[in-house]
Amino acid sequence: MISLISLWAIPVILFVILTLGLVKKVPIYEEFTEGAKDGFKVAVNIIPYLVAIIVGVSMLRASGVIDMLAQFSAPVLHKFMIPVEALPVMIVRSLSGAAALGLFSDIAHHFGPDSYAAKLCAVIVGSSETTFYVLAVYFGSVGIKKLRYAMLTGIIADIIGVVAAIIVCSHFFLPNIG
């Protein structure tokens, strides 16, 4: 049912936009090309911001600091029944979507897709967004340099999301697992 909505969403949106445009006598071809002209400009405008955030995150991942952090905080994690494997996913999720998906897929294959670690990571990855990437690209595209409280809000919401994921998952999945 829900995957059906995802499948039909774009076709329906395109149908409605074009049909309504024609009914309202909008010169749709001219307006389309006029709007599309900005595509190149916007994409090129965000390159400096993309480079800053993506190079930074690539360096962080290559440095191995995330594994160090996972080892360091293992005792605390055990106390709250959080699998150590899940920590890198929690940290990377806000920085890089592709990296988080890669880590999650690794966990699902290595520990099994029905393991608690895989389920917890699935919920974390599925319920959040790459906060820093979105901030850099969205603000960068219009040249905003002072973000005020936008970043703090994003970080707080991410932390609440991770805590919520840990609590919700332990209620949903833990009783069924050995």
Place this chain on the structure above:
Amino acid sequence: MNYIFYFLIVISLIAGAINGRLSDVVNSILTGAELSVKIAFSLIGIMAFWLGMMRIAEKSGLVHLIAKIIRPITKWLFNEISPDSPALGNIALSFSANALGLANAATPIGLKVMEELQEENKQKDTASNSMCMFLAMCTAGFQIVPATVIAILVGAGAKNPTEIIAPTMLVTSIAFISAILVAKLFSKLWRDNQ
């Protein structure tokens, strides 16, 4: 952003030195830079397509109509932008694209919203309250069905991959509502030091 940028790079360098991975770290500069340009260039086509479609939707009055329908909610969330702004309709579209997991449509629409919010912004280098609220909604990443995650679970041979949908919806709603409340709270409390 200045501190984040500094710490990302300096911590990477220090940790790379400790772990003996300094050459990996340096190499990752090149691959990261290459990847950013690849992402930007792969955006050009899809960006042009959706910006073109959005322009038709705007000219036909569709965006205005959507803005009107959701006005009761947006009046509270975005109390600083004028009620006639096309941004309000586009915010609804961007939210829907995100919720349905249509990432390819969500980014172009989101960037269009930023452009429209910037027009109403008085200080062009500083984020307005409306922008912070919009970003809070975007970075919270509200999504109805995590299609990619389920696909990976299925690929790994999960017994019951759809059992993560209910907890994910619960968590994503909690995070989304908290993000809005936190942004609203900050818009009242935040004092700029300049």
